[in-house]
Amino acid sequence: MTGNEAQHTFDTSGPVNRLPExxxxxxxxxxxxxxxxxxxxxxxxxxxxxxxxTQEFVHRLIDCGIQDCSVDEVGNGIGIIPGESGEQNxxxxxxxxxxxxxxxxxxxxxxxxxxxxxxLSTSLGVGTLATLPMMMDSLGIKLRxxxxxxxxxxxxxxxxxxxxxxxxxxxxxxVSYGICLKGSPLGRLSYSSIGMVRADITCRxxxxxDWTRFGASGAVLTMNQIISNISAIPLPRKPVTNIVxxxxxxxxxxxxxxxxxxxxxxxRSEDAAMVHSISEQIDDIVAETAAQSGxxxxxxxxxxxxxxGIQIGHPLVRCxxxxxxxxxxxxxxxxSTSEHSALIDNKIPAVTLGISTSESISDExxxxxxxxxxxxxxxxxxxxxxxxxGLSA
Amino acid sequence: xxxxxxxxxxxSSDPREAKRVGSSIQEWIDHNTYHHSDFRDIRKLVEAKxxxxxxxxxxxxxxxxxxxxxxxxxxxxxxxxxxxxxxxxIAVIDSGSEDxxxxxxxxxxxxxxxxxxxxxxxxxxxxxxxxxxxxxxQLKGDIICYIDxxxxxxxxxxxYGLVAPLIYRPEVRxxxxxxxxxLVFSEGVRPSGGGRVTEILVRxxxxxxxxxxxxxxQPLSGEYAVRRDVLQQVPFPIGYxxxxxxxxxxxxxxxxxxxxxxxxxxxxxxxxxTTDLGKMAFGILRAFLARLKSLGMVKxxxxxxxxxxxxxxxxxxxxxxxxxxxxxxxxxxITIPEYKEKFGL
Numbered sequence: 142m143t144g145n146e147a148q149h150t151f152d153t154s155g156p157v158n159r160l161p162e163x164x165x166x167x168x169x170x171x172x173x174x175x176x177x178x179x180x181x182x183x184x185x186x187x188x189x190x191x192x193x194x195t196q197e198f199v200h201r202l203i204d205c206g207i208q209d210c211s212v213d214e215v216g217n218g219i220g221i222i223p224g225e226s227g228e229q230n231x232x233x234x235x236x237x238x239x240x241x242x243x244x245x246x247x248x249x250x251x252x253x254x255x256x257x258x259x260x261l262s263t264s265l266g267v268g269t270l271a272t273l274p275m276m277m278d279s280l281g282i283k284l285r286x287x288x289x290x291x292x293x294x295x296x297x298x299x300x301x302x303x304x305x306x307x308x309x310x311x312x313x314x315x316v317s318y319g320i321c322l323k324g325s326p327l328g329r330l331s332y333s334s335i336g337m338v339r340a341d342i343t344c345r346x347x348x349x350x351d352w353t354r355f356g357a358s359g360a361v362l363t364m365n366q367i368i369s370n371i372s373a374i375p376l377p378r379k380p381v382t383n384i385v386x387x388x389x390x391x392x393x394x395x396x397x398x399x400x401x402x403x404x405x406x407x408x409r410s411e412d413a414a415m416v417h418s419i420s421e422q423i424d425d426i427v428a429e430t431a432a433q434s435g436x437x438x439x440x441x442x443x444x445x446x447x448x449x450g451i452q453i454g455h456p457l458v459r460c461x462x463x464x465x466x467x468x469x470x471x472x473x474x475x476x477s478t479s480e481h482s483a484l485i486d487n488k489i490p491a492v493t494l495g496i497s498t499s500e501s502i503s504d505e506x507x508x509x510x511x512x513x514x515x516x517x518x519x520x521x522x523x524x525x526x527x528x529x530x531g532l533s534a
Numbered sequence: 535x536x537x538x539x540x541x542x543x544x545x546s547s548d549p550r551e552a553k554r555v556g557s558s559i560q561e562w563i564d565h566n567t568y569h570h571s572d573f574r575d576i577r578k579l580v581e582a583k584x585x586x587x588x589x590x591x592x593x594x595x596x597x598x599x600x601x602x603x604x605x606x607x608x609x610x611x612x613x614x615x616x617x618x619x620x621x622x623x624i625a626v627i628d629s630g631s632e633d634x635x636x637x638x639x640x641x642x643x644x645x646x647x648x649x650x651x652x653x654x655x656x657x658x659x660x661x662x663x664x665x666x667x668x669x670x671x672q673l674k675g676d677i678i679c680y681i682d683x684x685x686x687x688x689x690x691x692x693x694y695g696l697v698a699p700l701i702y703r704p705e706v707r708x709x710x711x712x713x714x715x716x717l718v719f720s721e722g723v724r725p726s727g728g729g730r731v732t733e734i735l736v737r738x739x740x741x742x743x744x745x746x747x748x749x750x751x752q753p754l755s756g757e758y759a760v761r762r763d764v765l766q767q768v769p770f771p772i773g774y775x776x777x778x779x780x781x782x783x784x785x786x787x788x789x790x791x792x793x794x795x796x797x798x799x800x801x802x803x804x805x806x807x808t809t810d811l812g813k814m815a816f817g818i819l820r821a822f823l824a825r826l827k828s829l830g831m832v833k834x835x836x837x838x839x840x841x842x843x844x845x846x847x848x849x850x851x852x853x854x855x856x857x858x859x860x861x862x863x864x865x866x867x868i869t870i871p872e873y874k875e876k877f878g879l
Contacts, residue, residue, distance in 0.1 A: 172612030172642060176690075179605060183687065204576070204617075248686045248802070251604035253641040275617070 151460040152530045156523035157467045163519035166280050177201055177271040182264030185243040188300040192216045195237050198292045201271040215307045216294030224286040229317035231528050232289045234480045235266025236296035245505055254511055261507040262499040265324030267292045269496050284529045287314055293480060301444035305483040318528050319484040319491035327513045328470045329495030331477035332458045333450025334485045335409050336416040340442040342404045347437055359398035360391055363434045370426040380411035413448050446482040457490050460527045468516045545745050559749040566794040570695030576618045583701050589622045590697055591675030595665035597629040599683035600638050606688045607642040613690035625673055627665035647672055653872055659862055661772035670765050670867045679759035686802040696759035699794040707764045707792040708784050710750055711757035713801040735815045739822055746790045753781055770864040774814045775821020782825045809844055813857055816842040820861045
């Protein structure tokens with residue numbers, strides 16, 4: 142577990158007392174907050190192509206009068222609000238990239254109580270990063286700590302958290318605490334990371350394939366055999382473990398035998414050894430099926446996370462729970478595999494919070510509620526202020 | 535100050551005159567064509583506006599725009615009223631939407647008016663031009679910026695890009711939007727122009743009768759910002775001809791130098807069917823011919839039909855469809871007594 146501050150607590154009384162004022166301020170800046178979300182969210186930002194979005198984010202910060210802003214070499218958008226003492230550095234981070242391609246319509250529709258658009262629950266994180274400085278300004282809040290606003294690039298999928306890892310490896314401000322933001326759900330409270338392996342299995346039928354052999358119906362049936370074998374792997378209830386079969390893609394049309402199929406999947410577990418064990422079993426399945434079918438089958442593991450994090454009793458988690466209780470938000474404890482994991486790897490105490498509520502109305506479109514955002518914004522600001530208040534014995 | 539019509543002659547076919555027009559157009563383009571990024575420093579623009587003492591109103595004419603009006607209001611209010619105090623007033627003038635356009639606009643802080651409630655003693659007319667005209671009475675600003683409600687990629691540049699030339703240059707009176715910069719283009723030279731109706735109707739007509747106006751890259755764009763003292767003096771066709779007539783009337787009074795145009799990059803909006811463009815072209819042509827006549831540039835025009843005839847095929851039979859398209863016109867607002875009283879003229 143990360144952090145050695147368990148004997149301390151954050152003083153949340155000041156921020157909690159000001160929560161009604163924060164919620165009110167968030168309501169007052171509804172149009173500006175939605176504007177930030179629209180301006181950022183309407184720019185397509187698939188992983189590795191998120192620079193336009195992070196540039197827009199940085200422009201928003203510059204427009205707020207933040208001087209120390211830049212887009213770094215990997216495409217992270219960064220803004221730093223210097224604190225009065227600058228003794229510690231608080232990182233607020235949200236991923237800028239999304240799983241949606243540039244050819245998808247990213248227009249956002251604004252209705253009185255909700256927004257509809259592509260990847261909204263992702264872009265709300267960065268939208269919130271752009272809104273908080275305005276909120277702090279309107280409330281006359283100045284921090285003692287430096288506040289680092291980071292819209293990370295190369296986070297999802299094959300990005301494998303490259304953006305935040307690059308930032309943590311190269312930035313000159315050692316991060317004291319991290320608060321990661323996700324668009325939804327409001328109430329999300331992640332303080333630990335689960336172990337994870339993310340991989341592709343590619344099944345390719347060579348052109349000189351012997352069609353008289355087992356599985357001679359092409360790559361689809363061979364991949365089907367692999368999936369059946371993966372599904373047969375026994376999973377323990379404790380530690381909580383699962384295998385997510387996320388995507389399958391292959392073939393070209395009705396009357397041609399598929400020559401290639403790709404399966405994308407993740408193994409997740411609270412226990413690193415379990416992740417490792419299942420990885421090995423899947424590796425065996427791949428080797429065995431390749432031998433039987435004569436197809437070329439490759440397993441490509443391109444991302445992994447180590448489980449870890451802080452305890453539920455850590456001052457940072459306690460402080461977030463106190464703030465949520467004061468706002469009548471029910472905490473939804475869930476582990477994280479996103480930016481949070483990189484912070485844990487660097488022994489930085491961190492939590493992940495959600496800002497609003499959303500639901501997917503199609504593979505591409507989210508419907509995001511507006512009114513929960515007020516509490517979501519207030520919660521983040523209060524958490525930052527509590528951390529900024531320092532540690533009291 | 536009123537528009538006194540003088541007889542204007544069609545342009546000469548003399549090559550020297552053509553050369554003069556060409557160099558005049560180029561000079562205007564060089565000095566009066568902007569890109570919105572020229573005005574990206576909004577803080578500076580707000581300072582300049584404050585110093586000039588001018589006020590700015592944004593008018594959004596609507597009819598059943600509930601899907602897009604929310605974002606339009608949010609972007610203007612959030613960015614240019616709350617974040618930067620550039621705009622003093624945002625108003626929706628609605629033609630009687632049957633959906634929730636008015637409710638959505640009001641929810642996000644726009645002043646919402648039903649066009650028929652403005653100057654209610656006048657005989658009501660329906661059309662976008664009617665809303666634009668009534669906005670002159672209803673809104674308070676020294677500059678009125680009109681933007682359509684159906685822009686999918688609405689951005690604050692649609693407003694600041696248009697009002698900025700009016701703030702920085704007192705001699706500019708009318709700023710028109712155009713949408714040009716392509717995302718990717720491999721050659722150094724590329725064609726630059728308007729939509730289909732512009733290129734096959736309006737620009738050829740301007741080339742024949744008002745060659746300097748051909749320099750306005752997108753004469754039919756629905757986004758423009760104008761000084762009140764100009765708006766109040768021009769008559770308003772309430773249909774398709776309003777933009778074309780404005781250009782002719784302002785050009786006739788002030789010349790090309792009164793105009794500027796700003797490239798707002800991409801504008802994503804609903805694409806119109808060719809038959810709808812036919813109706814638009816019909817309305818524009820009627821308004822255009824009426825202007826030629828009032829300027830004395832043509833003499834004996836017959837009574838023009840108000841019926842546009844289009845055809846559709848049903849199996850092997852062809853059917854005629856008739857559309858009645860009237861280009862009614864409101865007089866200059868300054869001739870309306872209620873307006874004069876309200877603004878102390």
